[in-house]
Structures are given as C-alpha cells and as structure tokens.
Amino acid sequence: MTNKQIAEILEEIGTLLELQGDNPFKCRAYHNAGRIIGALTTDVHELIKSNELQTIKGIGQGLAEKLIELDSTGKLKFYDDLKQSVPPGLLEMLRIPGLGPKRIKIVYDRLKIKTVSGLKKAAEEHKLASVSGFGKKTEENILNGIELLQKHTDQHLYSEAKLAADRILEVIRNQRCVIRCDIAGSLRRRKEVIGDIDILASIKKGSERTLMKVFTTHPDVEQIIAQGETKSSVLLNSGINCDLRVIDDIEYPFALAYFTGNKEHNVAMRSLAKKYGWSLNEYGFSELGAEEKRGKAKRIVSCKTEEDVYGALKLAYVPPELRENMGELEAAHEGHIPNLVSEEDLRGTFHCHTTYSDGSNTLLEMVGAARDLGWEYLGIADHSKVAAYAGGLTETRLKQQHKEIDALNAKLRGFTIFKGTEVDILADGSLDWSDKVLSTFDYVVASVHSKFKMTEAEATKRIIKALKNKYVTMLGHPTGRLLLQREGYPVNMVEVINAAADYSKIIEINSHPFRLDLDWRLCKFAKEKGVKVSINPDAHNINGLRDVHYGVGIARKGWLEKRDVINTRTFKEITLLLDHTS
DNA sequence: GCCGTTTTCGGCCCGACTGTTTTCAGTCG
Numbered sequence A: 001m002t003n004k005q006i007a008e009i010l011e012e013i014g015t016l017l018e019l020q021g022d023n024p025f026k027c028r029a030y031h032n033a034g035r036i037i038g039a040l041t042t043d044v045h046e047l048i049k050s051n052e053l054q055t056i057k058g059i060g061q062g063l064a065e066k067l068i069e070l071d072s073t074g075k076l077k078f079y080d081d082l083k084q085s086v087p088p089g090l091l092e093m094l095r096i097p098g099l100g101p102k103r104i105k106i107v108y109d110r111l112k113i114k115t116v117s118g119l120k121k122a123a124e125e126h127k128l129a130s131v132s133g134f135g136k137k138t139e140e141n142i143l144n145g146i147e148l149l150q151k152h153t154d155q156h157l158y159s160e161a162k163l164a165a166d167r168i169l170e171v172i173r174n175q176r177c178v179i180r181c182d183i184a185g186s187l188r189r190r191k192e193v194i195g196d197i198d199i200l201a202s203i204k205k206g207s208e209r210t211l212m213k214v215f216t217t218h219p220d221v222e223q224i225i226a227q228g229e230t231k232s233s234v235l236l237n238s239g240i241n242c243d244l245r246v247i248d249d250i251e252y253p254f255a256l257a258y259f260t261g262n263k264e265h266n267v268a269m270r271s272l273a274k275k276y277g278w279s280l281n282e283y284g285f286s287e288l289g290a291e292e293k294r295g296k297a298k299r300i301v302s303c304k305t306e307e308d309v310y311g312a313l314k315l316a317y318v319p320p321e322l323r324e325n326m327g328e329l330e331a332a333h334e335g336h337i338p339n340l341v342s343e344e345d346l347r348g349t350f351h352c353h354t355t356y357s358d359g360s361n362t363l364l365e366m367v368g369a370a371r372d373l374g375w376e377y378l379g380i381a382d383h384s385k386v387a388a389y390a391g392g393l394t395e396t397r398l399k400q401q402h403k404e405i406d407a408l409n410a411k412l413r414g415f416t417i418f419k420g421t422e423v424d425i426l427a428d429g430s431l432d433w434s435d436k437v438l439s440t441f442d443y444v445v446a447s448v449h450s451k452f453k454m455t456e457a458e459a460t461k462r463i464i465k466a467l468k469n470k471y472v473t474m475l476g477h478p479t480g481r482l483l484l485q486r487e488g489y490p491v492n493m494v495e496v497i498n499a500a501a502d503y504s505k506i507i508e509i510n511s512h513p514f515r516l517d518l519d520w521r522l523c524k525f526a527k528e529k530g531v532k533v534s535i536n537p538d539a540h541n542i543n544g545l546r547d548v549h550y551g552v553g554i555a556r557k558g559w560l561e562k563r564d565v566i567n568t569r570t571f572k573e574i575t576l577l578l579d580h581t582s
Numbered sequence B: 001g002c003c004g005t006t007t008t009c010g011g012c013c014c015g016a017c018t019g020t021t022t023t024c025a026g027t028c029g
Helices: A003-019 A024-039 A044-049 A061-073 A077-085 A088-093 A101-111 A116-124 A136-152 A158-173 A208-216 A249-260 A263-275 A306-312 A328-334 A363-372 A395-411 A456-468 A493-502 A516-529 A542-550 A571-581
Strands: A178-184 A197-203 A221-227 A231-236 A241-247 A278-281 A284-287 A348-352 A377-383 A416-424 A445-447 A506-509 A533-535
Touching (some): A003 A061, A003 A088, A003 A101, A024 A061, A044 A061, A088 A101, A088 A116, A101 A116, A158 A178, A158 A208, A197 A208, A197 A249, A241 A249, A249 A278, A249 A284, A263 A328, A348 A533, A348 A542, A363 A542, A395 A416, A493 A506, A493 A516
Parallel strands (some): A348 A377, A416 A445
Antiparallel strands (some): A221 A231, A231 A241
C-alpha cells in the first residue's frame, strides 16, 4: 500500500469520525496523520521495518498500531467497521459548501436523510427549517450549495486527470499491437479543468478486441460504461471518465488533431482547408465534394504527423495548449507561434510554505525537493501573524526562520533560498507586517485571506491599496476564488492589473482550481500591460512543488512566453527583479 | 487521537462571519 493510499484512509477516518460526532481533537489527529503520511518521503513500510514509525511527530501508539495492521494485512478493521456505520451519502454531503459534519449528523439523526438528493428534496419541501438550529436561510444556502456541487461534479483538475491518464497510457503503450498512442482532448490541451480523459491509439489490424480488453480490465477501472471495437468508455476509480479510441495508423495524425480540438480550432482548420479546395475530417484530407464515406474519399495529402497536417495548410505547428481559435492560426501562418514556457524552463518558485506556518514539510525538506527538481532557488513565503488559522509566524519565529535560511544559504552551492512572506492584506488594505519587518524580506507576496464576502469595489480597493506598499513584490492568488466549489470575492482584475503596472508589481498565477480560466485571460491582459507574472504552486509540501507543472502557469501556458515569466529567468535576473524591494 | 510533562492527565489554533438564537454553534480559511 502506498503512502498516498494510507494517507487517504487516515483522512477518511478523520472525516467519518467527525460525522459520528467523535472528539474533534481525535478527528484532527487522524487528519493530521493523513497529511503527514502524504508528505513523507520514506515509505511507511520502510519505517515500520526500521521501527521508526513513532519517531514521526503526530504518529503515536494508537496510529502506529493501525498503520502496522494496514501495512501487514492491507486492511484495517477499525476503518472497515467505521465505514459500515456511516452511510456513504453523508461523505458526499460534506462536499456541499456551508454544510459541515455537525449539521449533517443532525439531519441524519433527526430526519434520517442520508443522500444529497434526499437533502435537496427535504430543503425544497422546507422540512429542514423545522429542525432546531436550521432556518429558511440555511435551507436556501444548502440548495445553492447543492447546485454548485452538481455544476462542478463532472470537472476534474488537470493534475488529477493527468496522473490517472498516465497510468492507463503506460499500460496501453506497452501492448505489442499498439503503434502510436497519446492523450487527446482537453487534457492534451492542458486545460486547468477537464471533463474526461480521451486516449487515442493506432494499432495493428485485428487486435482491436485484445486492446479493448486490456483497457477495460485495467486495475484502475471501476466500471465499464461501453465496450466496442473502436471505442470503449470506462469510469476510473478516481471518478473520471476515460475513453479509448482505436484507429488505423494512417489516420492517426488527423484523428489526434481532431480529438484534441478544441471545437473552434477544428472548425477554423476545416474552413482553412476548404480554401485549398480540400475537406478535412478525422480521417484525412479529401477532395471537396468527394467526402462520401470514410475510406472512399481519395486521400489527397499524405501526413505522417500532426506537423504534416498543419504544414499542408501552410501553418507552423500549433502546440495543443494554443488550439482555441484565439488567433493561433494567424500566428502559425505568419510563423509567430510564441516560445512557450515549459517545465524545463522553471528555475524556482516563490510561494512555498513550511512547517513554520501551515506547510507540512520543513524548510530543509522543501529545499531538498526543489534541488531534486533541478531548480536554482526557492522562495519561502510563510503566513504572517494574523493568519493564526494557518500558523502565521510571530516576529520571533520569523527571526528564527531567517537565521535558518542564512545558515543554509551559507552552506548551499548553486542554490539560493529567498526570504519571503505571504503577508495578509487586512480588511482596510494595510498589511499584517510593519514596514520595518517587510524590509527584512527579499520579496513579499500579499494575499487576501479574510472577509470573503466583499463587493467587487471593496475587494479591488483593498488589493490596490496593498499594492501601493513599496515592499510588496507580488500579488498572491489574485482572482479571489480560493477553493474548489466555493465562491470567492469578485475582483476587478482590469483595475488591479493596471495598478500592478503602475507600481511595477508581479502577479502570481498558480494552480488554485476553478479560477484558472480567469487566470488565462488575466495573463494575456497582464502581458499586454507589461505586468510580469510568476508561476507559483502555493506549495504546502514537497509534493505540492510539483503542482507547478500542473498549474496554470504551465498548463495554460497560452501566450505566455519565457520572457514574461520571472521564474524562468536566470538566477541573476531574478535577483535583479527582486531588488526593488530594497 | 497526540503530545508533553512539574509523568498519566489536560490541552490541543483563532478570528470572522452567518444564521440562528436570546448568548451561541457551526463553518470556514
């Protein structure tokens, strides 16, 4: 059993105990343990073998015993019993914003409601308001919450979908009958949020059934939705739908382009083909007017790769990320496709938390992980003092952290740790650190973490006031939608970016879900205004560092060129950029 | 559940907000 699987079980135990109304500190102990195990770099199995499990802070005797049972038998009786006693629908109900374990327990105990649909019905029939502690407004909020939940239920983060898809792809690719195989669809275009996974494979003739069998019996498959010779659909245990399509190799580049999309890009490609007197579909180019049926139309242009398909239309290759019919075809025609940011370009990142505040890895561990990624620097930005919920630093702790950073920097060769902070922008737009404290940082990320129900004008004013502070380098998670399935505060990003340009501030982009489409447009506008962006994962552990690869910065690289992103510059240039804080 | 200890039991993160109450509980970050 992997650490990640163990971590998920511990987290779930914590949640189930909450739903049972167990001691909140006990619940927290399980959640803590889950987080800790999830961030470990050593396998739990190894720790058990070397008898070191209980040396980890947060793992005591009780948890150690459970982990040993889990490790040796692959099962945990305590967990299985717990699952039996809590209806699975209650876990689903927890995902409704504004509804927590206490109130779920109340509706379950009093009204015997154990599913989201049951809850919805009860709210619609105003049965909830009769329960003490519930009122009209709560009913409305629950209904709104359910609507929001259902709207996003079929959406998945790029990072999660990519991991799930890679596991399938690896198996398919290794089949002897497979000639070529790729991820297509929105996942290939690296959309921040995707609906389902599309996989395309070309195979040797006659092996369709074999491959479909391999696909539908993959260990990650939870349910087969459809199984045919050219297309099969499954539901993965990650909750994501996955389609596999099989085609002849000669059609591969056309099919790959077709199934990658997006739709608007495909339409534009087809109308361009028309200008050359051709018709383009997922099987190839054919003479206009001769597109009776697949295989019958004469293939008039032979293409081995997607590059050939674009080339046939006198276009430079368009990277999947840009295929949105947002001007990329014109750019490809003129040979102006931008030099996009890639993972290899990243030299470091600025928004990282450690155990000094709410991170789950130590400074040293974070630095080690960054070096393993081949980076040249890491910026540490732990929370400021008002963020007590996130273990915000006191000035004493801050001094201690700076001392530790200085000592490490003195030892490290070819690597630099930057002293940063994620300072709270307080309700009135002032900052949570004094100018004196702010002057001790290499850079300052300023973020809003409180009073989310602001009007757009209030939020914008608050942020712009913070940007005026001469010590602020960067605006943290700017678009104000902090969490999955939860509304944040509206911000007038046009005004904010204009202010960022006026005060030469950097705008951070990162992988917070459901605000990423906004970030994409934001990046484009920022570029036009000459505002630099910084690709930051808002990492809370060493695994989070890698999220930068999945985050908007890379995922939706869009028109972002290397020169527009500070993290991709050489170390020397970054220090220059940071200089304006001093 | 864990942790730390003046060692076997008491404390465990806190402030804002909301909607329900009539002084507070639940939820959130």
